[in-house]
Amino acid sequence: MSHKLSWRDHARAGLIALHMGALLVMCLPVPGRMGKPQQNDPGFQSQLRQWRSVGRAVGIQLSQEEALALVIDVTDVMRVVRHKAVNVVKPYIRRVGAGQAWQMFGVVQKTPARLRVEVREGGEWRDLYVHADATADWNARFMRSERMRALLNQYSWRARPSSYERLGSWMACQAKAELPDATELRTTMEVLALPGPARLRETGTIPVKSTRWERSYDLDTCDEDAP
Amino acid sequence: MNLWQRFVAHMARPEPTTPLALFRICVGTIVFGTILASVLSGGVDILWLTDADGGYNTFRSKQWIVRWLGGHNAFTVWVLVWTCMLSALGVATGTLTRASALVCGQTFLALMSLAPGTGGSHDRLITNALWLLVLIPAGTTLSVDARWRTGRWRDDTPRPAWGRTLLVFQICLVYTSAGLHKLGVSWFPWGGYLAVHYALLDPTWSRLDITMLPAVAWFSPLTRFGTALSWFWEVTFAVSAWWLGTGRAERRLERLGSQPTIWQRLRHPDIRNLYVLVGVTMHVVLLVFMELGPFSLVTMSFYFGLYRHHELVRWLPGTRNDAA
Numbered sequence: 001m002s003h004k005l006s007w008r009d010h011a012r013a014g015l016i017a018l019h020m021g022a023l024l025v026m027c028l029p030v031p032g033r034m035g036k037p038q039q040n041d042p043g044f045q046s047q048l049r050q051w052r053s054v055g056r057a058v059g060i061q062l063s064q065e066e067a068l069a070l071v072i073d074v075t076d077v078m079r080v081v082r083h084k085a086v087n088v089v090k091p092y093i094r095r096v097g098a099g100q101a102w103q104m105f106g107v108v109q110k111t112p113a114r115l116r117v118e119v120r121e122g123g124e125w126r127d128l129y130v131h132a133d134a135t136a137d138w139n140a141r142f143m144r145s146e147r148m149r150a151l152l153n154q155y156s157w158r159a160r161p162s163s164y165e166r167l168g169s170w171m172a173c174q175a176k177a178e179l180p181d182a183t184e185l186r187t188t189m190e191v192l193a194l195p196g197p198a199r200l201r202e203t204g205t206i207p208v209k210s211t212r213w214e215r216s217y218d219l220d221t222c223d224e225d226a227p
Numbered sequence: 228m229n230l231w232q233r234f235v236a237h238m239a240r241p242e243p244t245t246p247l248a249l250f251r252i253c254v255g256t257i258v259f260g261t262i263l264a265s266v267l268s269g270g271v272d273i274l275w276l277t278d279a280d281g282g283y284n285t286f287r288s289k290q291w292i293v294r295w296l297g298g299h300n301a302f303t304v305w306v307l308v309w310t311c312m313l314s315a316l317g318v319a320t321g322t323l324t325r326a327s328a329l330v331c332g333q334t335f336l337a338l339m340s341l342a343p344g345t346g347g348s349h350d351r352l353i354t355n356a357l358w359l360l361v362l363i364p365a366g367t368t369l370s371v372d373a374r375w376r377t378g379r380w381r382d383d384t385p386r387p388a389w390g391r392t393l394l395v396f397q398i399c400l401v402y403t404s405a406g407l408h409k410l411g412v413s414w415f416p417w418g419g420y421l422a423v424h425y426a427l428l429d430p431t432w433s434r435l436d437i438t439m440l441p442a443v444a445w446f447s448p449l450t451r452f453g454t455a456l457s458w459f460w461e462v463t464f465a466v467s468a469w470w471l472g473t474g475r476a477e478r479r480l481e482r483l484g485s486q487p488t489i490w491q492r493l494r495h496p497d498i499r500n501l502y503v504l505v506g507v508t509m510h511v512v513l514l515v516f517m518e519l520g521p522f523s524l525v526t527m528s529f530y531f532g533l534y535r536h537h538e539l540v541r542w543l544p545g546t547r548n549d550a551a
Contacts, residue, residue, distance in 0.1 A: 005235050009387075013235040016389055019362075020396055027404045050412040057417075096361075097336045097354025102404040104348055107411035108425040114437075132430035132437045145268035146261075146520040147345040153431045154344045163284075163344060170273070170283035194428045196421060197447035204441045206428065 019098075022089040026100035028082045031075035037158075039068060043111060111209060113156045113189040119175055120184040128175065128185070139174070155189055155213070164189075165215060172217035182219055189213040238392060241385030243536035244367040245543075248321065250394060251328075251365040253528035254356045255319025257521045258331060261353070262312050262338070275304050275341040290340035292333060304341065310334045318360060321370020325361050332357030349522035355397060356525060363390030383536070394532030399465040401526065406461030414458050420451040422458075432517045453509075460505050467502035471533055499533050506530065 038044060045064075052067050062070065086093075093099055114131040117138065127136035129143055131152060142148060151167070154160045164187070172185040193209040200206070228236065265271050276282030280301040287299045296303040311334040317327025332354055339346050339354070364386045366372040373382040412418030413425055427433060427443045427450065435442075443450065479495050507530075510523035531539065 005232065005239060009235050009239040012387070012389065013231075013238045016238055016393065017234070019393070023397070023400055027400050029408060047412055050417060054412075054415075054417050096358040097332055097351075098358050099351050099354070100400060100404065101351065102348060102401050103408040104405045105411075105422065105426055106405075106408040108413050108422045109429060110413075110425055112429045112431055114430045132433060132435070132440075134436045134438075139269075141267075142269040142273060144518070145264065145270050146347075146518060147265060147268075147270045147274055147342070149431065149518050150345050150347050150520075151274070151342075156429075156431050160344050166278075166285060167283050170278075192430070194425050195444075196419065197424060197444045197450075200428075200441050200444035206437065206440060 022092055023098060023100055025085045025089050026093055026098070027102070028085060029078060030082060030101055030103065031078050033079070034072045034075055039072075043107070043109065046110075047107065109156065110194050111191050112194070113191045113212065115152055115155065116188045116190050116211075117171060118186045118188075119179060119182040120186070121179065121181045125186065130190075161213065164213060168215050168217055169222075172219055173222040176219040176222045184219060185217045187213070187215050187217075238389035239387045242388045242391070243383040244364055244386050244390065245369070245383070245536040245539050246394070246531040246534055247363055247365040247390050248367070248369040249531045249539065250356075250528050251321060251324065251360055252319050252369065253531070254353070254360060254525065255315050255317070255327075255331075257525050257528065258315035258335065258353055258357070259312055259319065261349075261521050262308060262315065262335075266308065270345075271304065271308055274345050275308075275338065276301055280304075284342055286341075286343065288337075288340040290337050292337040293340065299341065304338075307334050307337050311338060318357070321366040321372050324366025324370060324372050328357050328360035328365075332361065347520055347522065349520045349525055352401065352522070352525050356528065359390075359393055359397065363393060365390065391532045391535075394529050395468045395471065398526070398529035398532065399468050401529075402461040402464035406458055406464075409458055409461070414454060420454040423450040423454040427516060432519065434516055434518050453512075456505065457509055460502065460509070464502060464506075467499045467533060470498040503530055503533060 048064065048067050048071065052062055052064065055062055055067075115129070116127065116131075117129040117136075118125045119128045127133075129138040129140075130136040131143070137143070151160070151163065155164050168185070168187040171187070175182050175185050188211045190211050191209045193207050195203065195206065265275070273282055274284065276284070277287060277299055278285050292307070293299055293303055296306055311331055314327045314331035314334065317323060318331050335350075335357060336354055339350050367384065367386055368382045369380060374380050376382065409422070411422060413420070413422040424443060424447065427435075428440050430437055430440070433440060479497060482495055484491075507527065510527050513519055514523045
């Protein structure tokens with residue numbers, strides 16, 4: 001360092017340190033709330049079982065219920081601590097857009113769900129759009145766009161069901177305008193069971209495990225003035 | 228020198244701001260591109276407009292700029308879209324750089340408030356990057372501002388190095404935090420290192436048609452290796468910053484001399500380059516096989532902070548001699 005440090009250098013470094021400190025606080029882990037739906041989620045139950053077996057390997061014996069209680073206690077404490085710390089820096093962080101939540105692929109879904117949209121024409125159902133399927137790619141430019149994909153990811157995690165229904169209504173009106181013979185539109189989330197490498201090599205397919213969130217829309221009820 | 232004085236001195240040491248300028252150009256271009264993609268795909272009309280204006284959404288944003296512009300309606304949304312794109316061009320070209328970054332960041336935040344659930348980590352990283360561009364002297368060189376101020380596009384006047392330090396700090400936070408949040412068993416040996424395998428198969432993220440997805444199974448050794456490597460790489464990414472910040476990069480160059488052989492380079496590897504090489508490879512794979520928006524591009528923009536001016540200008544056209 002060739003020059004003597006001035007008060008400006010110190011003041012600037014102080015502000016930088018405050019900024020860095022605020023970012024560090026925002027980086028504290030954000031555990032989700034462990035309500036009944038989350039506790040009963042098969043994916044979570046499976047994760048918990050596997051972590052219990054890791055615990056057993058190092059001499060920690062916990063039943064499924066004890067492990068669940070431990071997870072709930074730990075996440076509750078973490079949420080309270082984080083909430084208190086974050087409240088101090090939140091006004092600054094929110095105004096400048098410096099949020100720090102980077103839980104990217106923390107838990108990878110083994111049973112993701114994809115959107116299937118069907119229309120009934122002449123009494124027969126046919127696929128209109130199936131996500132990641134080139135044979136049914138209605139409105140693909142929008143449906144496969146990045147922001148729409150983000151929304152589909154929410155539905156895959158069972159989040160935003162009301163948004164899902166509004167999107168269905170919007171698609172019904174679009175279908176009515178574009179497909180004069182269509183009378184009904186149906187949306188479903190198809191739950192896939194992702195196989196491991198050996199099983200996938202053997203079968204060569206990704207099976208559908210179940211369906212959920214099936215909604216039907218009578219196209220005649222779509223408001224003519226609606227888009 | 229005590230710890231605080233060392234921190235102050237580290238932030239105040241002068242250096243030319245080429246890394247910040249390259250970061251700025253990338254971020255501005257990416258923001259322009261991501262908003263343009265929303266316009267072209269119909270995302271603005273369908274996701275950001277409300278049902279009253281032809282969109283699907285009944286949600287009404289209460290964000291302060293949205294309210295100031297008259298509420299969540301078509302006029303407000305399109306004013307935000309065009310202002311954001313115009314200011315992104317200002318950021319990319321370095322025109323009124325700090326003001327452009329502030330406008331771009333705030334309008335981007337307003338746009339992200341219009342339809343909850345339609346964004347991702349890349350949006351958060353973009354708003355972080357734009358706020359950094361308000362704070363740091365990123366318009367000093369390779370900018371219209373430099374042209375107005377000095378009559379030349381380039382201005383290598385040294386400025387305090389804290390701007391580059393903040394870039395490095397931010398990218399270290401992103402990777403370290405992402406690594407520590409990876410608690411799913413498929414990231415670990417007891418889960419078979421299958422996280423990348425499952426992520427590539429998830430149709431929500433995959434760019435591949437579902438009929439092509441089973442091919443992923445044949446690359447199982449690679450996806451397992453990728454899982455183990457990416458977790459370790461993320462958690463330890465701060466090592467690259469430590470390597471840079473403690474002057475090891477310079478000491479390595481001194482040790483190598485002016486014309487090092489390949490053997491000498493291998494014997495004394497630049498740890499930063501190893502981390503960057505893994506990062507670029509990982510992000511290119513993500514770009515090719517997964518639909519993650521501009522996440523990879525905006526993340527890699529931060530890598531410029533890991534290199535100093537004299538290391539970067541060797542690669543810029545017409546500036547090779549400046550590196551000496």
